Amino acid sequence: MTSNPTTSGPPSLLHEVAMRTPGNSHVEMCIQCGTCGGSCPSASAMDHTPRALFAMLRANMRDNVLSSNTPWMCVSCYFCTVRCPQDIHITDVMYTIKNISLETKAYQAKTASDFSKTFIRWVENYGRSFEVGLAGLHTLKHFAGRLLAMAPMAIGMITKKGMSITPPKRIQGMDQLKKILKRAKELEAA
Amino acid sequence: MSEYIFYPGCSIESSAKAYYESTMAICKPLGIALKEIDDWNCCGATEYLSLNLTPAYALIGRNLALAEKQANGSQTVVAPCSACYLNLAKADHYMYEDKAFGEKINEALSAGGLHYTPGKLAVRHLLDVLVNEIGLDKIRAQVSKPLAGLRVVPYLGCMLPRPDYGERYSDSEHPLEFDELLQALGAEVIDFPLKTACCGGHMTQIGPDTAFELIRRLIAAASESGADVIATVCPMCQMNLDAFQGQMNGYFHTHYKMPVLFFTQLMGIAFGEKPEKLGFGQEFVSARQALKRIGVEVPEAAPAAKKPAGLPMPSPLQKKPIGTTEEASQ
Structure with missing residues (x-):
């Protein structure tokens, strides 16, 4: 859990994800390099690559993120997590997004x-x-x-x-x- | 005698009995005593974390709390399944690193009169304990029937070397520990570039076409490298590569017949244990021919089913009925 990564306005989805993920997920640190998607064994089954999902997350595109099948297609292989240059705990972030998508009934997968x-x-x-x-x-x-x-x-x-x-x-x-x-x-x- | 707290995990009691039998068979000569956690529960695999994080970690936490309470001398929990190992290690890691989170999980555990002290126990996978604690010298000393000439793929899968909270492996993508263990058994170990690639995980159940491609990639690479057998360290990997190999063949119209064994079964053979005690014959793709090459007779796997074997799993994308699993080379 990290402090509010946004500086103003109502709590964003990014903030919620950061707060609900155990430890410091560094989710707000994404530099959009795409290493995650390039490392993902199940990217072909995803409607967005993890990189795109994080871009949408930062843009607070709540519905798009929560209805995406991307976290549900994650196989928890942790390739992206160990390769991420920003040390984002991507697999753990995917779990958190799945939790929220179920709670809000936004999930499609x-x-x-x-x-x-x-x-x-x-x-x-x-x-x-x-x-x-x-x-x-x-x-x-x-x-x-x-x-x-x-x-x-x-x-x-x-x-x-x-x-x-x-x-x-x-x-x-x-x-x-x-x-x-x-x-x-x-x-x-x- | 080295004593450890043992977390067997659900698979070892159902789909991976061969892993349990062979683990027990090799621990005895190595002087390892595994003391099972009394009344342990499922670790939730990757599924509970997807649904609800706090109960998921509390479910794992109950096992850690029971292990801490029952610990008598040993402070090390050993799990043979990579997913169980990672879940236990993950819960311990985050409860320790994130104090507020640790307190929340302990508050849930207190509803059942339990408590876990984060960082109290070391959570380790069986392979890690064998290589890094028991040591290769001690293992080498037990080898009476070297696996000379047997070409083995050291397949680790994902959750053992990654994210590696305990920093026990030489690399998160190409660690050498497993290669060294198999070399100590006398096997010809193949330098396998996909040794930590994904076996498909739960995709066999939710996205079969993706799963089949991931399985094909591994089986094809092993076959092209001239392997006799793939050695695994995880019930899920073994299940996906072995039981779903037939369906994968049907999907791609291929004819691979690559035996997939638990590494403990190979250790047992090298230690001179009777194959009957090592769970041979439970695998779907028989290892009989492969082991015959090094003069070991193992019980035949049950007669091949007309349909490819696997969990009762649909294959909506199959192009034609399968059942043609004759070896291409024959």
Whole structure:
């Protein structure tokens, strides 16, 4: 979290992103060199390169930034982060933008955000992730037409790797974890 | 006996059992005792951070708090999965560096009667502990069946060498530690320029065409370099390169058959452990032929499915049904 990078006017999205990203993200230091986009393995799937996204962020183009699929296509490889000459924690900034785009319901990348939500639903209820259930539910929701064709692969996963088709055993401290997450969500919203 | 706090991670109990079995098999001769964190929870991978930062860090923080409470002698948490390792290291790093943030996460943890002292524990990946703590000399001393003649790609993926909060690797893009470990096992290590390139991560689930291209890039480069096998240090990398290799082949009409193993499986072979104890046969692209070259018989992977194997994952962009995975050279 850094101090307000803007000098006047109402809090900008840039300021909000800077404040909500843990540590000092240096997000306001971008010099538009484009190293991030040139290093990105999933740039081809993005509607804007990270450099362009940061330009829009600094121009306070709120809707354009929050509806962009760019942060959702990030694979968290940290190439941009280690190469950035301004030491911007780009991957962490992408996480923060995703958080805000969900909160404001501005996000358009439904398949990606649903994947995250489905993944975490298991975690919030069992304390563990559930790979088979996750892939099954995600497929059902987004690619139902191919469900039948997927069946042989699912079977391969179960017979070869011995993966369980039933949800994982709940952790013993499930109540404790739920209390922690509830409090954390209140703190995030505060 | 070197004792460590162990964070296994969810994958190792489902899709990456071979990693767990082989890790246990190599730790014993090296005198490593892994003490699992009691009642640990999922680290949230890259997904919870995307949704809601404070609960995501609190979820990770619970593991750190439990580890701190249960720590008995050792102050080092070892994770075999790169994503788990990075999440634990990231939470510790930011809680330490950003005091207000650390207090916020601890306030959430206090709702469950827990607390973590930022900076108290060292979070390390299994590879880092083996190379930098146990040391290559000790590893070399255990090698009874050198992997001489086996051409291995040392594939690290992203989250181990980057962003490297603990500054444990010689480089964030081309580190040499993994090469040196595999050399200590007697393997012929390929100088692989894509050793820290992305395996596709969660793109297999949300953008398959991008994922297939990233997988192809790695598999093709390994194949062109004459590799017998790719060694991995992360369940996600292993899953993407191995289980999705068939779908990738279908998408590009290629016929690659590149075995992808956990590095601990190769260590086990070099240590003279029985292949049956190292999780062989769980991989989709069988490593049997590759290891036969150095005179090691491993159990056959289950009969190849007619359809390419993988998670029940759609491939809307496939141009034709797949199922032609015959080796091009045969």
